Amino acid sequence: MSRLNLGFVPLLLCLLLLPGTLFAAPEDVRLLIDVSGSMRQNDPANLRVPALRLVNSLLPAGARAGVWTFAEGTEVLAAPGAVDDDWRRRTSANLRRVHSRGLFTDIEAALKAATADWDGPPGEGARHVILLTDGLVDVAKDDTRDAASRRRILSEQLERLRELGVKVHAVALSDNVDTELLEALTERTGGWLESASSAEQLQRVFLHMLEQSAAPTTVPIEGNRFEIDAQVSEFTLLVFRAPGGETRLVSPDGQTLSATAHGPMVQWRGEPGYDLVTIERPAPGRWTLDGGLDPDNRVAVVTDLGIDAAPIPAALHSGDTLRLEAWITDHGAPVARTDFLKLLSAKAILTLADDPTRRIDQPLALDPTRNRFTAEVKANAFAAGVYDLSLLIDGETFKRQLQRRLRVTPTPLTLDYQARVLEPASPSENGDAAADAAPRPPAQLRVVLNLERDQVAAESLFGYVRLEGPEGTQSLLEIAAPTSLPMLYELPVTQPGSYRVGARLAARTVNGSSILLEPPDETLEFAFTAPVEEPPAPPPGAFSWLVFALYVLGANLLLAAALGLTWWLFKRAAAKQAAAEG
Known part of the structure; x- marks a missing residue:
């Protein structure tokens, strides 16, 4: 690769931007910090403060951010605004007001306060809410009011968050949190959920939350x-x-x-x-x-020489495709000269968080029509788990990196194939009642379909299963929305041998994203003795032209014989009469 002299980079970058290129809109991040009384037990050293200091220091300049505490009410620690030195100083000074004296945990009011100034869908920049809590929805000493608030969060408030394009990220700081609520808020908005088993982990978890929302540009650390x-x-x-x-x-x-x-x-x-x-x-x-x-x-x-990337989903199912896209920027605007970009290389590094030895390096190729580095990776190449994703652009004399996290989970849509050889039908099964039914095949492919109803919209499911057998025979089974679960389907198999089974299914998740299941083809063996095929006998009373022709021919022969005998007798009688008269 040609070596890029950074002494010329500022001059080059002035020439590399497309005319009229717009700067990317900044990310808008709202942090909600639980200060209810239970924090005295779950965060006795108030380690929420150093975790917030970390975020305050690493938030990219130019991003927008705001910070609130909440318990029975909400308090603004840092009003929403552009992140700069003044905003950081004000925020840092107000962090001493983080406490653990609140009486309740009004998550509904906190979400409402943090999103009050958002209206309509977002522009170029994404909207994020980071929620830290250690408990349940608790708005009063009345369980019915708590339940009503929780229902409103999961219905009206969640719908509004989706309409506003907000991604909710949540930090669970105890085992007593309402996990179902936090999972609904994060999964249905495309956010990230992470648990901190102790307050000492808060700094790491908040770093991950920052990288999911407004990731700073970094350079890679290689070794030390x-x-x-x-x-x-x-x-x-x-x-x-x-x-x-x-x-x-x-x-x-x-x-x-x-x-x-x-x-x-x-x-x-x-x-x-x-x-x-x-x-x-x-x-x-x-x-x-x-x-x-x-x-x-x-x-x-x-x-000024940065990196940006297309949105990356927080969660993937094993049948999904991960689409990666990154580009180099100058003052936030994409660099657009292909000849310059050809001097760079890019790759994605995916490392299993629980086992750093399991790593995938995926090169990103330059798309010259869009001046972006791209790649597609099938998620079924990954083991299930949480991955650290690093997007790296390398100019040899400079490197720029963005960090993300994503979770790979088993697909909530499954197919299972079973090769079944059937016993011959018993005489009772071949009685008069079954006379008009199709004969039982010697074998069949059984397909078992299942899905997670809380994750997949069952009515959206469609697709097919394909069965290819010996001598190119092929059968297709159409899959439609299941009426019950698990759903069973059967395809008859009439000849022994090796069969290849493939499938392609599509559906939507409950939060509207697409699922495509295209499992690798499987080979199944069907071992049985092929039935001897005999020509079918004509059914009783069926009309036969051959028999008809034979009847006609026989009748004609008999008629001809009768006529011939009659003519011979007539001629003989006439001859005798003539002799007598003579």
């Missing part, structure tokens, strides 16, 4: 090193460390920085569980992290 290029005006290093651990950072010129020894251009903030190091005008080159290696460590950069 990362490269900073000349286009980076500032970077913020997030390092998760073990208790008692220490973080040190070595600059390209060999200078070692730490929490107690760093220059005036370095802001070093140590929080419970992590360090956050921000460096202005960093030296270009290779930086080395001397501290604990952690897959959640990040290097977020402030740069």
Whole structure:
């Protein structure tokens, strides 16, 4: 690959943007923080505050954000606005107001307050709500009022959130949360749900929530090193460390920085569980992290040369196709000169969160008609689980990365094939009552269809099952909306041998997204003795031209014989009479 000289990048980028290219609209993120009294037990050290500080530091400049606390009512900690230095300072100062003294947990009121200024569908930028709670809907000392509020959230409020194009992401901080409610809010809006088994995990979980909503541009950490290029005006290093651990950072010129020894251009903030190091005008080159290696460590950069990506679903079923699309930006606008983009490479890295050794590297190819790097990946190549997704664009002298998470689950739509050889019908089954019925085949393919009704709209299902047998024989079974579950279908098999079974089914989920199930073809063996086929006897009373012709011929022969005998007798009598008269 040709090496790209970053000294010319600013000049090049001025020439690479399409005329009239619009800047992408910023993401709009609203955070709702539970401050009910149960937090005294679930977050006794108030680790919600350092988790919010992490988000406050890593939110990309230019994004929009707002923060509320809620219990029996709501309180604005940071009014919705553009994220800049002033917004960060005001937000940081107000985080001391996060407490655990609330009497109730009014999630309905919190969602209403956070979305009050949104109207109509979103523009280019997406809308996100991040909800942290540790309990159930609790609005009064009256179970009927609690139940009524919960019903409104799942009906009117959820419908409004969908109409507004809001993705709801939820953090569950205890085992006592209303999991069904949070699953409905996240799944039906395309959001992300994650549980924190303890308050100590909140920082990591909030990082994941940020990356699902307003992900910062990062550079990759490879081992314990990362490269900073000349286009980076500032970077913020997030390092998760073990208790008692220490973080040190070595600059390209060999200078070692730490929490107690760093220059005036370095802001070093140590929080419970992590360090956050921000460096202005960093030296270009290779930086080395001397501290604990952690897959959640990040290097977020402030740069005009960024990366953006098309929306990525939070959840995939194993039959789905993952479509990836990423592009390089300058001041937020896509770079559009193909000859420049051909100097870059791009790939997606998917790593199973629970087992980092299970990794898939997927190259992204440049689409020259759209100036974007794209790929399609079949989700059935993935094991079920949560994946860290990294989208990386590499110009050799610079790298830009976006992080996401996605969950791969078994498809809620299943097909099972069974090869069945049938016993010959008993005499009683071949009696007069069954005389007009089709004969029982020697074997059959049984198809068992099942689906999860809480995930799939059953009435939307359609498709087919295809059975290909010996000598090119083929049968098709049409699949329509099931009337009961599991649904059984049968295809007759009349000849032994190897059969190949394939299927293609489509349906919609309850939240409106598409499901396509196209499982790999399967080969089934049907072993039985083929029945001997005898020519069918004509049914009783059936008309036969052959028999008719034989009857006619026989009748004519008899008639001819009779006429001939009569003529001979007549001639003989006439001859005798003539002799007598003579």
